[in-house]
Amino acid sequence: MLDIDLRGDKRKRDFVDQYEVTPVVAAKLPEIRNEYGCCGPVTDEFHIFRAKPKSGTGAADFVVMGPGCAKSLYLLLDISPNKPLQPTSFFRKGADIPEIYHRLCPFNRQLHDAIWLLCLSWRVIPKHHSLDALTAIYNKPEQPVDSVWAEKLGATVAKDRQGRGMIGIMADLRKKLPDLRWFKFDELETYWT
Ligand SMILES: [Zn+2]
Numbered sequence: 497m498l499d500i501d502l503r504g505d506k507r508k509r510d511f512v513d514q515y516e517v518t519p520v521v522a523a524k525l526p527e528i529r530n531e532y533g534c535c536g537p538v539t540d541e542f543h544i545f546r547a548k549p550k551s552g553t554g555a556a557d558f559v560v561m562g563p564g565c566a567k568s569l570y571l572l573l574d575i576s577p578n579k580p581l582q583p584t585s586f587f588r589k590g591a592d593i594p595e596i597y598h599r600l601c602p603f604n605r606q607l608h609d610a611i612w613l614l615c616l617s618w619r620v621i622p623k624h625h626s627l628d629a630l631t632a633i634y635n636k637p638e639q640p641v642d643s644v645w646a647e648k649l650g651a652t653v654a655k656d657r658q659g660r661g662m663i664g665i666m667a668d669l670r671k672k673l674p675d676l677r678w679f680k681f682d683e684l685e686t687y688w689t
Pocket of ligand 1: 502503533534535536561562565
């Protein structure tokens with residue numbers, strides 16, 4: 497994540513002057529812990545943008561923002577705000593699913609679901625390769641993303657402190673969210689060792 501102070505309009509204007517900024521994902525997750533946006537802790541709603549320096553060869557990085565700063569940034573970029581995804585509602589049985597979902601191929605959908613379930617379980621925002629994977633998924637929803645993202649996700653799941661796999665993680669989440677649908681990950685499992 498890019499560590500940059502974006503307080504106030506002047507800093508945000510300089511930021512969009514210096515970086516090619518594109519929204520990646522916006523979501524609302526309950527009880528996020530130990531995560532920080534550009535000016536303070538992120539507690540539920542967050543917006544993540546990809547920023548690539550306009551000059552030179554600097555690598556692209558991500559910036560996390562709370563709803564207030566994100567609103568100002570969308571205005572500066574003159575784009576309509578990304579509506580926050582709410583996995584706790586669309587992951588429920590019988591719930592309406594977001595429009596993007598209808599376009600995801602099965603592989604991308606499983607990867608997308610696994611990433612968000614993991615975030616819900618660990619009470620974190622998507623980071624590192626989860627964010628790269630989501631970026632790739634949202635760029636081309638219909639086309640399966642590189643299988644390397646499934647491998648990397650498998651490695652991330654393996655870091656679960658309680659050693660649960662996705663099935664165990666879902667079972668535990670259901671204690672808090674009894675209506676949670678039961679997800680399949682057969683498209684990804686071939687890449688998990
Ligand atoms: Zn801020």
